[in-house]
Amino acid sequence: MDFIKVDDAACKRDGMCADVCPTGCIELDAEGLPRQTKGAMCIACGHCVAVCPHEALGNSNLDAAGMLPLPESLPDAASVRGLMLSRRSVRVYKDTPVPAATLAGLLDTARHAPTAVNTQNVAYAACADPAKTREAARLCIEWLRGAGVYPHMVAAWDKGRDAALRGAPAIVVAHCPADYAWGETDCVIAVSYLELFAAASGLGTCWAGLLTRAAQASADLARLLAIPEGSVARAALMIGYPKYRYRAVPSRRAAKVTWL
Ligand SMILES: Cc1cc2nc3c(=O)[nH]c(=O)nc-3n(C[C@H](O)[C@H](O)[C@H](O)COP(=O)(O)O)c2cc1C
Structure with missing residues (x-):
């Protein structure tokens, strides 16, 4: 038909x-x-x-x-560049939880990110509960402790400092079926969309590479994050309200480009 x-x-x-x-x-x-x-x-x-x-x-x-109507107006290039350059990895958060509805709004934007062959295979673990987020941080540290790596992070945790998730009140972890070839790419693009929209919404985020790695390796953490059997965490963010404002954009190396 x-x-x-x-x-x-x-x-x-x-x-x-x-x-x-x-x-x-x-x-x-x-x-x-x-x-x-x-x-x-x-x-x-x-x-x-x-x-x-x-x-x-x-x-x-x-x-x-x-189907959604197109927005009536779009930000100009200078505004978009301003957003992209002013986004920072935020590692110090206010003690304010992020409402679940706010997280849901970020995810609702991230779902419009491109995916290979429009597969839309990206799924998320989203946590707006600071206590559960802290439990995820603890499981990251326990994984580090067991693997014998980054002992300084384990020592910091034992002294009451969360070097894994920086005391962020919320997290998002993007995951995909393990056998999906574009899983990592699709998850990273989706989380990049989410991160920029979060910055535009007054939230701070930081890529949580340790959380991604730990969720791949620790069955306890994968269970806490409700990552289904056969799926793999590919990208993760800490999310919260930033405690500090940056006054400048840090310098970066010039783009390495070969013009053809
Ligand atoms: C894939 C990836 C993983 C990262 N993992 C961590 C992490 O586990 N902890 C952390 O504090 N920052 C992490 N970062 C943040 C980088 O350190 C940060 O992007 C870099 O220092 C540049 O700072 P900026 O994001 O403010 O431009 C990660 C970034 C990326 C792209």
């Missing part, structure tokens, strides 16, 4: 839907009307529907209710 439905009367035969389709699902017939290609392999990216200015095309592989 065809998943592409065209309203022939509304269609202006501009071929935009066929042009933007990444997999060649749509071809134009002799009259210039879009028709589903035989053996079409749709990845449900939604481009065909979203690009049509005449709303002449439907695709039953998509959740029509999930």
